Amino acid sequence: MAENKPITKNVDWMVVLIYIACLGIGWVNIYAAVYNPEVNMSMFDLGNNAGKQLMWIGTAAVLIICILVIDYKFYETFSFIIYAVIIFLLVVVLFAGSNINGSRSWIKFGSFSLQPAEFSKLAISLAISKYLSDPAISLTRKLKDYYPIMGIIALPAFLILLSNETGSMLVFASFAIVLYREGMPGFIPAIGMVTAALLIITLLFVKWYIAGAIIVIAGLVIWLMPVMTRRRGGLWATIIIGFVMIGIVFGVDFFMNNVLQKHQRGRIMVLLDPDSDPRGIGWNVIQSKIAIGSGGFSGKGFLQGTQTKFDFVPEQSTDFIFCTVGEEHGFIGSAIVVVLFVSLIARLVVLAERQRSRFARVYGYCVAGIIFFHFMVNIGMTIGLMPVIGIPLPFFSYGGSSLWSFSILLFVFLKIDAQRPFTLSRG
């Protein structure tokens, strides 16, 4: 039986403080990104993105209060219903959505627009947590227990793909982290990473050379293998693994040249070699690296960035907001942001691990994984370590949908965590 002690006593203040710090730094940098030395503009003016973001922050605060007031059991009880509602919205937006930048995924209210795809992360997290809260489900032994999870992820992924928001869909890869924690064999993420590595190698080198290299390495492995291992099937295992890897190389090659559209291929190629197309897609990456690189150790100072002014960097207040941080606040500012994120994510993992119910733990890992994935891809893209995938930097990027969805995602977990002392032990 839960008692109603003041929520303020039990909520994890470290996470809340990091959250507030991120919002504050983000908002200041949005202002710097849209700042124009010629126009006298205010940070509080609703006519620019900084002013609008302040409004989104205000509404997010209201949302957070609601979340903290609602009974913590609500989220577990209504997990699948919330999931169903979001799926419904994703279907609606396909038919009635407004088209912004070629993706039909927005619902408009006057000059503000919301993107249901942003909330699909919350829906999937809750649904997976609810599903895994059944102690009979085991990810270690039973393959069939994976099918519902695949379904929970695939349905919104398919709908999002239809509305042309590939970026939001890729975020679902982050659920691999929670599945690994809950018992998915380690070789699955290992295979994923090897495949990713092969993919990059395939893009950089001629496929026949790679195939040759794999054969040579496989030959060396077999040669160096102890005789016993070789007899016990090590020979065939190595040969089969070698062939599978060659298959992946040729598959990737085929996929790149025959399945992907030209601009998608370009986005991947530019990741590997931005200079290959300095005036096309590579432009964003080069400009963003210049902006960040020119910040130096301590930055050019608030509102002093030259590179991020005058539209040198596109989508500056949304996906490329980190450029402004890098240019105006230098390595110090950038490092603070990176440390803030890593601390937040690590803290979330610690909180998740101290949960007594599996539902709460799984949900906590989902939140940590999603925020981590956004952090990794978004900042990685601005410093040229990731392809240009248009996903926002949590709490920093301008935009109501993403701010709301991350705030809800985070504070639902904080609410569940705050009730932890009163929940019964696991089971």
Next chain:
Amino acid sequence: MLESRRFVIIGFFALVGLIYLFRLFYLQVLDESYSIESSSNSIKRVIEIPFRGQIYDRTGKLIVYNTPVYDLLVTPYKARVDDTLRFCQVLGIERRDFDSLMHAASAYSRVKPSLFLRQLSKEDFASIQDIMVDYSGFEFAKSSLRTYTAPTLANTLGYVSEITRGQLEKQEEPYYRQSDYIGQSGIEKIYENELRGKRGTKFVMQNVSGVYKGPWKGGELDTMAVAGDNLYSGIDLEVQQYADSLMVNKVGSVVAIEPKTGQIISMVSAPTYDPNILASRYFSKNYAALARNPYKPLFNRPVMASYRPGSTFKLIQALIGLQEGVITPESGFTHANCPVGCHNHPATGTVALGVMHSCNPYFYNVFRRIIYKNNIQNTFKASAVGLDAWHDAISKFGIGQRLGIDLPSEYKGNLPNKKYYDRFYGEYRWKFSNIYSLSIGEGELLITPLKMANVAAIIANRGYFYTPHVIHGIGDGKKVNPDFLVRHETGVDSHNFDPVIEGMIGAVEGGTARRSRVEGITIAGKTGTSQNKRGDDHSIFIAFAPVENPKIAIAVFVENAGAGGSAAAPIANLIIEKYLTRKVTNKALEERMLKSDLMSKVILPGQKKPISPDSLKKKLISPDSAKKKLLEKPVTAPKKQ
């Protein structure tokens, strides 16, 4: 056991965080190339526009090339002009122009450069370059102007101008930016992708006031601009200009084709204008004047104007009749029982004589036999079936469809079929007696001068043609468009051309075009008189020569000039002689045609009688006269009328 996986996960997070910290440290602290010396320097991307491809004539003479010019740009928020008076004096503009230009630039953007004065010549640039350093916020950008070696071929070549807003939005791949130039018509439009070349990109460093501080990263990322492909045309510039001179003070077209290849030798759209006037900074003013001109000099008549072919169409009727077997070379017809009139001429006992004397009743009978060849009892049904068969045979000559020339807006023309008349009369409510005027090239037929020149080429080739084209080689490798190498067959056997060609020779030697025959060259030709609702008939002539080994096929159309023999035939034959022998023997005829002014007979659409022809040139600013007045009033300045 699974609990321990938390360390793997946190370790992974921390690893990514560390990698990013190292990467940031490398980018921001270690890699010097990003930390530009002064913190106020910034990197700017400069786009280098390559020279457009040049265009050559068939003898290797240059037709179109580029002249380097300089645009003056202003960035309003940086602009500091302390003594406006001196500034205006240097640029040769007036105070109010200065104000309105600055206003327009500020309205576009305070922080982005916009055009202040465009297309200053190299000399102008040299004389003001040093003075302009005193004024911050102004910069020059190199650009180039299309320049034409001769004032000819305006509509064929087309013009290049600033991209319009609509074009900017419609482009499939984002290549063009605002104020970029793009081919808007003619060859410049069709071959835009080949001519434009490949843009270069340079990354340069500049300080706050936009002063150049050297290349960024030593120019490592810069890409070179690649000049556009040169185009090689079949145009004979000398013949083209000669044809131009013959078409002065006339409205009409000349199209000359090399029959063996389909290359266009000459293409006149009269009245014409000097293409240089649309390649100057007076573009808008000159373009407006040309667009307002009642004679529509921007209308590319050879491919866009439509006429009834008149008697020239009899050649095709004869060929189809022979091929279908409804007549033989020895078939003869008299004027008896014929609803179409004729003139006085000797008896037409053979196809050759019918062609030579252009006998209307002769071809009325030929067409009647073609239509009724199917022997269907019901004349309505017979006409319907016969017309569609006839339509298919004629289509093979390129009539009623686009030939596919490398020029924009080619007009399809009109070749009526069963469906066409069904719409007017209803199905099976019409028969031969309703459509017989087609037999002599009147009625609902519409063709372009280009198509008739192509018909002349078909006859010269005795049965086939290559798609007429202006450009036959792209780039220095002279790459050929494969479409232009396809031989199109008309389905008429080569021996059936003999009697028709014999008649055409007769027409030039002693028939309707005898007054313009050329000594020493056997020309096969056919006059035509195209009836029209407005004023006198149009004069038409198609021909090819020399008959033994045809090198040129030609069609000449002169509006409201009367019979084909009066204006079109002499002009065509003078051009043929010029092309084949490089000289003209019949000086008297040449003199007469050069001087003949038929503008007073031209009746424009929507008018009852001819208007007094106002001179084209008076309203236009030629680049030569503009050169004298250095930096005359800028055209970009908004002006009150």
